[in-house]
Amino acid sequence: MSLVARHLEANGIPTVIIGSAKDIVEHCGVPRFIFSDFPLGNPCGHPWNADMQTATVRLALSLLDTATEPRTTVRSPFEWKDDPGWRERYNRVRPEDREQLLALGEARRKARKT
């Protein structure tokens, strides 16, 4: 997605990304970025929260008006829900999961070959 934003921008179409993988977006390098510190999947706001979604898009639009240089990141003021475990949960690798993960990987590689 970051590469698409860069291509549009280089061709005269200003862009703003709304996303949650801050390190990946900033590693690529994009013109404007609204960072929602949420689990991957809901960059524009909590599900079914229209006010938060509208506020997030409003923030993105304001960045088009105000940013003066590339790599401008603004953090959304919203927090994820009362779920303190979400940061640790995603793609975690626990010792007890290792065997199962390796089997999952094997199955994926086998599926790709057929």
Added chain:
Amino acid sequence: MQDQEREPIAYMERTRIYYRALGYTKDYVWANHADVPFFRPVKPVSEMKIALITTAGPGDRSHRDERNRRHVWSGLIAHPPATFDTDMAWDKESTHTDDRETFLPVDAARRLVADGTLGALAPSFHTAPTDYSQQKTMEQDAPEILRRLREERVEAAILTAL
């Protein structure tokens, strides 16, 4: 500690560890650029026509070919699909993608057109495939999206990545 004060997740590192645990021996190399293009808008957002671009595809999976590769796909803002293909990497344990507005904010953007914040929405929104191949993104997908935006005289874009 407030959640706001926590360090953002280091997704690249976490993904590397996860894929090594799956038995992959070669780490993915994320795109990295020293220079970043920047085009300053020539008019305010309240006078601009903007397009929405997302990584989700239509629920009928018509953006996928027979080999399951995803391609650029466009839908109408006036008639978005009832369901979306969100079969890609996101946090399926902590949340869900049942509400389209969390990754394709059509209604939110419409409200901002109605209150005068945004000039107009382009008739079409677009699916940008998140492809393993950065070469495919740069040589096929990104130019195709640019072409479609120019067709509708789009002046800026909001890109939302699942």
